[in-house]
Amino acid sequence: xxxxxxxxxxxxxxxxxxxxxxxxxxxxxxxxxxxxxxxxxxxxxxxxxxxxxxxxxxxxxxxxxxxxxxxxxxxxxxxxxxxxxxxxxxxxxxxxxxxxxxxxxxxxxxxxxxxxxxxxxxxxxxxxxxxxxxxxxxxxxxxxxxxxxxxxxxxxxxxxxxxxxxxxxxxxxxxxxxxxxxxxxxxxxxxxxxxxxxxxxxxxxxxxxxxxxxxxxxxxxxxxxxxxxxxxxxxxxxxxxxxxxxxxxxxxxxxxxxxxxxxxxxxxxxxxxxxxxxxxxxxxxxxxxxxxxxxxxxxxxxxxxxxxxxxxxxxxxxxxxxxxxxxxxxxxxxxxxxxxxxxxxxxxxxxxxxxxx
Numbered sequence: 606x607x608x609x610x611x612x613x614x615x616x617x618x619x620x621x622x623x624x625x626x627x628x629x630x631x632x633x634x635x636x637x638x639x640x641x642x643x644x645x646x647x648x649x650x651x652x653x654x655x656x657x658x659x660x661x662x663x664x665x666x667x668x669x670x671x672x673x674x675x676x677x678x679x680x681x682x683x684x685x686x687x688x689x690x691x692x693x694x695x696x697x698x699x700x701x702x703x704x705x706x707x708x709x710x711x712x713x714x715x716x717x718x719x720x721x722x723x724x725x726x727x728x729x730x731x732x733x734x735x736x737x738x739x740x741x742x743x744x745x746x747x748x749x750x751x752x753x754x755x756x757x758x759x760x761x762x763x764x765x766x767x768x769x770x771x772x773x774x775x776x777x778x779x780x781x782x783x784x785x786x787x788x789x790x791x792x793x794x795x796x797x798x799x800x801x802x803x804x805x806x807x808x809x810x811x812x813x814x815x816x817x818x819x820x821x822x823x824x825x826x827x828x829x830x831x832x833x834x835x836x837x838x839x840x841x842x843x844x845x846x847x848x849x850x851x852x853x854x855x856x857x858x859x860x861x862x863x864x865x866x867x868x869x870x871x872x873x874x875x876x877x878x879x880x881x882x883x884x885x886x887x888x889x890x891x892x893x894x895x896x897x898x899x900x901x902x903x904x905x906x907x908x909x910x911x912x913x914x915x916x917x918x919x920x921x922x923x924x925x926x927x928x929x930x931x932x933x934x935x936x937x938x939x940x941x942x943x944x945x946x947x948x949x950x951x952x953x954x955x956x957x958x959x960x961x962x
Contacts, residue, residue, distance in 0.1 A: 616920030617952055622960040623914050629657045629953035632942045634932040635682035643682070643726045645690055648674055650726045656934070665690070665720065665729045672696050675715075676944050677928065679746035681754060688722040689779035690729075691756045693740040701739070703795050708882055709766035710795065713739040717758050721779035731780055735773055736760060742928075744849050745803045754779055755812060755832040757802040762789050767798035770816055772832040785833055788816070788826060794885040799824060801849035804832070805860060807904045815841065817849045819879060819889035821867055843908075844868075846892040847878075847885075848927045855958060856936040860901040862908070863929045863941060865893050870913050893917075893925035896941070896952075900962055912961055914941070915952055923950020 610618050613625045630651060634644050642653045648669045649662040666672050678692040693715050700712035717740045720732040739761035746756045754775040762769050769789035773782040792798035799816040807813050812832050815823040823843045826835040843850075843862075850864030867890045868875045880888030894917040899908040915926050929952075932940040937958040943951060 610916075612918070612920075613915075613952070613954070615922045615951060616918055617926065617950065618916040618918050619954055620912065620914045620956070623954045623956045626657070626940065626953045626955055629940070629942060630660065631944050631951065631953070632930040632932060632940075633678070633680045634930075634934075634940070635680050635688060636934075637682070637725050638686060639725075643680070643688065645674060645678055645680060645692075648672055650722075650729070652726055663727075666732075670696075672718075675740075675742075677742035677744065679743050679756060681746040681748055683748050683754065683778055684752070685778060686723070686725070687778040688726055689746065689754055689756075689775075690720050690722075691717070691743045691746050691758070691773075692720075693717050693743060703766070703883075705883055707765070708793050709763050710739070710761075711763055711766075713761055713766075715739045715741075717743060719756070719773070719775075719779060719782060733782070735782060735784070741768055742801045742849065744801045745851065747804055747806065749806050749812070749831055750810070751831065752776070753831040755804055756782075757804050757814070759800055760787055762787075762798070765793045766795060767792035768796075768800045770799050770802045770814070772802075772804065772814075772828075772835070774832040776831075783833060785828070785835055788835055788838065790818075790824070790838060792819070792886055793882045794879065795883065796847070796879065797885040803850055803852040805852045805854050809904075813852070813905065815843070815850055815852055815862075817845070817847060819847050819885045819887050821845070821889065823850065823864075846890045848891070848893050851929050851931050853931045853933070855900075855933055855939070857958060858902075859958070859962070860905055861898065861931065861939065861958070862900075863896055863898045863914075863931060865895065865927055866897050866911065868892060869895055870897075893927040896926045896929055896943075898956070898961060900958070909962060914956060915954065917950070921950055926950055926952055
């Protein structure tokens with residue numbers, strides 16, 4: 606087990622060097638030009654001048670009845686000051702009717718949109734639908750060194766039903782978007798295929814993608830053209846549950862990865878799910894009882910030993926910890942949050958890079 610620890614107000618165990626941030630919104634967060642924080646919750650843009658203790662909220666959409674921002678949304682503020690929000694619209698969610706005889710949900714629809722603000726979140730413009738296909742989650746959104754915005758998304762494939770990953774690239778601060786090749790590595794089932802990718806830029810300029818799979822490890826891909834074309838699909842050596850991780854470049858230059866490992870710390874087994882062609886064609890681990898972190902000084906060639914920073918206990922609300930978000934509030938100070946509902950229990954903590962290298 607990972608040393609001594611303490612309990613959060615919601616009953617989660619956290620590592621001894623990790624601190625709870627009570628009441629913090631679940632994110633994602635960006636830092637505005639004047640130092641304030643901005644996040645999105647529901648259909649509202651939320652801005653805080655006191656590091657998340659209190660928030661001012663105002664609507665994003667002129668016609669809010671047409672939208673319901675899915676809980677897995679992503680945000681980025683570019684160096685030029687544009688704020689881009691990527692989200693799936695639950696208001697248009699339709700036709701999820703999994704048919705076991707077809708191993709498919711042929712007409713499933715859950716569209717993905719992008720919208721941006723050019724005035725620090727006061728108003729939002731250039732709303733556009735990017736696809737109608739069922740989008741399980743939009744997990745990551747980055748700006749490259751050349752000023753491109755790259756968003757990871759998903760698109761359900763059919764006959765049989767399975768999930769695939771795609772990215773969208775904008776060279777115009779989120780005004781318009783170009784879709785990449787669709788990464789479809791096969792599968793059969795409503796939770797099969799490759800899903801929920803995280804993306805970061807490497808020192809040589811290439812983009813590196815890590816994808817959730819049912820195959821015991823993250824699979825990877827690389828792009829040499831700002832996310833327009835992905836290639837080199839293969840398994841990594843990073844053991845992983847069937848749950849998404851998040852990869853982020855810290856201001857120190859290190860890569861930071863947070864994720865659910867395939868088995869709990871200290872164990873070499875965990876009950877498997879699936880393998881029936883309904884949820885997936887292979888049996889897999891859905892372990893979500895611990896969040897682990899590790900860091901790399903050499904763009905993922907080697908990593909520090911994984912450390913569990915949070916763990917479910919018998920008293921934990923939610924009974925799982927997954928779908929983490931990461932925000933570097935100040936150099937070396939990392940906020941980790943998980944969503945209020947839908948994908949896991951609510952966690953809001955800070956940790957310091959220096960304690961894990």
